[in-house]
Amino acid sequence: MHINSHFAVGVILASILHHFYSFSLLEFFFILTFSFICDFDVFFAKYAINHNHRMLISHSIIPGFLILVFGIIINWPVLAFSGAAYSIHIIIDTFDWGTNFFYFQKKQVGLKLLITKEELENLPEYLSKFKKAESFFDAKYYSSRISLGIEVTLFILMMVFIIIFAFEFVLISLFYFLGLYFHLSRHFMLKKFEA
Secondary structure, eight states, X not given: OOHHHHXXXXXXXXXXXXXXXXXXXXXXXXXXXXXXXXGGGGGGGGGSGGXXXXXXXXGSHHHHHHHHHHHHHTTOHXXXXXXXXXXXXXXXXXXXXXXXXXXXXXXXXXXXXXXXXXXXXXXXXXXXXXXXXXXXXXXXXHTOHHXXXXXXXXXXXXXXXXXXXXXXXGGGGGGHHHHHHHHHHHHHHHHHHHO
8 A cells, every 4th residue: 555545544644543532743654654554665675585565574463563562561542653654554455465564474464456477476577577676566556447446435434534533633644645646656656667
């Protein structure tokens, strides 16, 4: 799932929790940030197996679990909820391409709904059909009506939940469009490159 969708999930979670905890702007933003921050591990993909950032420890359940436990130990609900937001990101990522969920087994686990078993087993062959390997994954994502439907649904839910439960923070939702712009510009750049 794209970073803007994880952002939307973070807004939904933080908005619901805000209804019960009355967070400050900083606390709300803290929880929200943990819902998408692990996607910045893409900058360290060169250190990952097959240059796949989802194989790094940052895309395993370990960091989110440790943050959640530490938040509980020091009795700071904001940190515990941040760990939960991080963990939700990792769980969601198991649905599209999978993640190195437990880290130590060094393989991606999950439903991997955007790639067939045959494509996964013969990935080099499929990647060789593209000038850039990431174009394969980009094309699969944007040709999936389910992926696009989930993105639209999460955006709508994000707006509904922040308006109902955290209206004072509604301007935060504008940051969603930064993530959307990043992914769409990358998508069109790859399409142009492949053409």
